[in-house]
Amino acid sequence: MIIEQIVTSLEDVHPETRLSRHLEKVYLQSDDLLKRVQRVVTDHGRELGISLLQPANLSHGDVLFMDDHNLIVVEVVPEDVLIIRPRSIGEMGDIAHKLGNRHLPAQFEEDRMLVQYDYLVEDLLKHSGIPYTQEKLKVKQPFKPIGHSHG
Missing domain, CATH: 3.30.70.790 (UreE, C-terminal domain)
Known part of the structure; x- marks a missing residue:
């Protein structure tokens, strides 16, 4: 799966919506937030390619993917x-x-x-x-x- 844009922020996702979906996290170091193109793996082993079309930095809580069953979110490593x-x-x-x-x-x-x-x-x-x-x-x-x- 290739991620080309940030869907929204987890803060903006309704709590009911969050609870009804399977949550996967992509753990990133703060340095990785600056990279527009990178290959990552979720905490459930799903490989993703991130290739942002618009110049933007990733942030903690960014939703990379959301459908009726799943949410994939950026989690910054302390x-x-x-x-x-x-x-x-x-x-x-x-x-x-x-x-x-x-x-x-x-x-x-x-x-x-x-x-x-x-x-x-x-x-x-x-x-x-x-x-x-x-x-x-x-x-x-x-x-x-x-x-x-x-x-």
Whole structure:
């Protein structure tokens, strides 16, 4: 089966509809969410080809296939992240500048900054005295590589 478009989000599927269908999951690392073309296997062993016609990133909860009997959904594998919680705008500016110099992709949710775990970043946070925790999380969106040029 070739998947060419995202049908909907699981959040938008009526609960009754979800319960009446066989649910299969495609487990993806956050990096794989950026790939428009890939071959995957569901948790029930069904092989799928994903070849998205429109440029779009996959997301946790995307429904790849739905009929009267089945639902195939993207499930993001939890990954090791650092959750940074600066106490002030000054700390935020300081750590954002330091991480920006490393061209490290980050995500922002409310009062926290998420970055993929890196022992060097953890060491930087410790030495800078900026509060953080290390956790395994399902990120909602992929960490996108940052293109850069110093020319």
